[in-house]
Amino acid sequence: VTIDKRLGNMVKVDRFGYVRRALHGTRRLSHRETHEVYGRQLVDLREKRWLFLNTLFSVSEGCLYAQLVEKLDSGRLEVKDARTGEPVQLNYEQLFNAVSKALFKAHVEGRLKRDVMEDPEKYVEMDPNLPLTLLDQKHSGKKLALITNSDWEYTRVMMEQVMDRFLPVGMTWRDLFDVTIVSARKPAFFSQSMPLYEIVTEDGMMREKFRMKEGRIYSGGNAAMVEKLFGCESDDVMYIGDHIFTDVNLAKAYMRWRTALIVREIEEEVVAMDRGRKHTQELHSLIKKKEKCGNILNHIRTELHRYRSNRQYTAKGNENLFYRQREEELYKTMGRLL
Secondary structure (H helix, E strand, O other): OEEEOOOOEEEEEOOOOEEEEEEEOOEEOOHHHHHHHHOOOEOOOOOOOEEEOOOHHHHHHHHHHHHHHHHHHHOOOOOEOOOOOOEOOOOHHHHHHHHHHHHHHHHHOOHHHHHHHHOHHHHOOOOOHHHHHHHHHHHOOOOOEEEOOOOHHHHHHHHHHHOHHHOOOOOOHHHHOOEEEEOOOOOHHHHOOOOEEEEOOOOOOEEEEOOOOOOEEEEEOOHHHHHHHHOOOHHHOEEEEOOHHHHHHHHHHHHOOEEEEOOHHHHHHHHHHHHOHHHHHHHHHHHHHHHHHHHHHHHHHHHHHHHHOOOOOOOOOOOOOOOOOOHHHHHHHHHHHO
16 A cells, blocks of 8 residues: 555555556545546555555554645644644645644654553554464574564563463563564664664663673674574574565575564455355356357357358358258357357
């Protein structure tokens, strides 16, 4: 999904860059309206007009923007100048910038994370198989590292909620990972050298370090330090992330790590495909029958055209389809095929 900041629309683009579906605010545009607005226009994500929603966080930003576009169009969104107090008329791009700035401020100030930490059950989907899967990897001899941009306090609270309850008695999430890195500042983590600090107390007190050791928790550092810690090279590392740009793309581009992308939406698509498998098979069968009938019908039409123009060709060993005695029968056949 992509936001058109100039027109206040959210659009779905095909692989060639053409808009196939669009919403203005929360109202879906008809096929004719979409064609009238975009026609054969190509969506170029390098232009500032477009914003690609590539994370769950950005999707929520898009939903909020769409609802405010609707309020703006109906005149129910009143904006005043901060200095003069006079009403200000925003365009769609200015509205998007205001939404983006407000969400960024809430994120940086920690208000969103604070609400999540106060009631994790409300915001987090618990998966008992996640920690057990990681435990299987550890028992098979793999080295595990947790690398996150979140700070230590948020990481500790969320990992305790998500992991600890599903692990064997006496084991915590910290026992799963051979090293934990918070405040990693990805994507710079993969391409730049940053100071490394070890977190030495539960409240986040830090001590400067120059190399990593297993079993410790760090803030900052870089990807090269992780390779040095485990004594491995690029082909030995599998990096799993949920952001195609800041995670997967740059880890591969700078470090040549093997990468895997988590795309939650695919899970629902796989379930839907499996649910409709029987209908899909029936549809394929009907399409094949239609193609066969179409081939027969086209052949009969060609023979009919030759028959009516008195230019039938009879090859050795073949018989013309149309002649006076069979004409009525073949018309009935064509009628059934149509």
